[in-house]
Amino acid sequence: MKYASEFRDPVAAKGALAAIERVVGEIGATPEKPIRIMEVCGGHTHAIFRYGLDKLTPPALEFIHGPGCPVCVLPMSRVDDCLELAERQNVIFTTFGDAMRVPGTKKSMLQAKAEGADIRTVYSPLDALELARRNPDKEVVFFALGFETTTPSTALCAQQAAAEELTNFSLFCNHITVPEPIKALLEDPYMELDGFVGPGHVSMVIGIEPYRFIARDYKKPIVVAGFEPLDLLQSVLMVLEQVRDGRADVENQYARIVPDNGNAVSIAACADVYERRETFEWRGLGEIDKSGLKMREKYAAFDAERKFEIGYGRPRTKYEEPEGCECGAVMTGRMKPQQCPQFGTGCTPDMPLGALMVSSEGACAAYYQYGGVRTQVESAE
Amino acid sequence: MCLGIPGQIISISDATKKLGMIDVSGVQREVNLACIMPEDGNIDALIGEWALVHVGFAMSRIDEEEAAKTMEVLLMLGEAQEEIEAMRRSQLAMEKNG
Structure with missing residues (x-):
């Protein structure tokens, strides 16, 4: 096994791989007509490649890489909006480092920073909040980006800003949610998927109930998975066993971290600060119903979209993806x-x-x- | 940003705001503990505990073994290095710019 030394428990990994091979055979999948499993989370995509799981599993099993990387699905027009905010006088624009290199239609935030815009990468929205406290004469905007893993952090920051009555802190909200694009993919007639490996840390926040529709309405299995290679192999095996047995359930392989009901404090904070947009644009996938969040009216004072009249809510110009970009x-x-x-x-x-x-x-x-x-x-x- | 990184809570810095110091592979920073507060509200009980931290917020309590296993995977993926570096840089920038 190529990466055997990198598995914590090579014997267990070998056992899981053998079982996967057996069940793939029992299903009757072939390299020409493979069984297709989507790993939704970008972290899982990375782990699959890093540990060579795509090569260790049989060719009759194909991994389809899902939309679970928030940086990757960010439309160029939203990067343009960030730049417009950042280039205003008196604004300190703060962002996670991940977003700095994403191309906008004209440039990335990294390029804009080099040209003099006050853009600062922060590790946490807490740091943006602290910048606002220390710079009362500046407007500090935080680029609120990410799935349900980062949404609680910005929601709690908005609540804290409200409690402190800060008037110079706002969020440019681009939070997106995991279940809705899965629904969109399941509705796509060209999409042929047999099951899903569900995200681990997102599920730690939201629990497993939000995935119920996948099993109930679309009759597809989904197994929430951890990040160790053995977690992934076991989860893939659980999906395959469901397919073989003609079942479609929501199962939780990562129960040691993921409570079925998620994290109550996070869910409450997000519900207090955010509500769903009717629709939100995803790069490569187009507009998806109910897939994005916006700030509720009571947090309007902390909403950069309202405060600076930018982004959704104003007429937008159409943009083209770079030529040849697929x-x-x-x-x-x-x-x-x-x-x-x-x-x-x-x-x-x-x-x-x-x-x-x-x-x-x-x-x-x-x-x-x-x-x-x-x-x-x-x-x- | 998407994957949580394990750290150990070493002290409470602001009980009212539910803030504490966490140690992630030797880098220490303040994190929000609201999402992992004990039911009885005794924040001091968190000292010594391990947690998965997402962008400055402890999101789940884990045991030491799980912390070690998770860190191992994150190091393998290069994600731990990125996250710790982001933590360190952010800290330095705050100290420098005031």
């Missing part, structure tokens, strides 16, 4: 990263053209870094 097709599983004409030539991790190459959790960056092309099946010996 992020959308890759994101929906219609194309493999290396089939994109720009892959590795016009688009590399150092000079990303499309968003999937920006983050290490993007499918293209993972393919690029780990050579995720299945050239031959490695022996599991």
